[in-house]
Amino acid sequence: MEKRRVSESVVETVHIVRPNHLNGAERLFGGILMQWMDEVAALVAKRHTHRNVVTLSVDNLRFFKGAYQKDVIVIVGRMTYTGRTSMEVEVDSFVEALDGERTHINHAYFTMVALDENDRPAPVPELSPETEEEKAKWERARKRKEARLMEASQFAR
Secondary structure (H helix, E strand, O other): OOEEOHHHOOEEEEEEOOHHHEOOOOEEOHHHHHHHHHHHHHHHHHHHHOOEEEEEEEEEEEEOOOOEOOOEEEEEEEEEEEOOOEEEEEEEEEEEOOOOOEEEEEEEEEEEEEEOOOOOEOOOOEEOOOOHHHHHHHHHHHHHHHHHHHHHHHHOO
């Protein structure tokens, strides 16, 4: 099976918070941010697999700070782990100031599944982590996958 590097599928998108993105408290609505993050995760997974993908789950979704009208939101996604047909994509969101400084506002892990021509799970290329940070992320992702599988087996009883 083909191997791919983390750097081959990194995705970064930029959005401006508009009035229609705000909730009743005049902050970026969390559901809008989650939609943008899901789109980034899907793009990362598509780049990695060269296939259509679906979102299986979202874990550890954390909102650290709010975002407001006219804020520039930068969303960065990167592959952290691959299994046989599933992948974990780490997605981070930032507010970017005019000087380029980024404030981390959100973080999540998306589990994505590759699909074949019949919309059935399909094998994915192996991820080849190169840096020490990528290798550490791989190991943490492997442990999260084990925990997810253990939790899922409890619900299957």
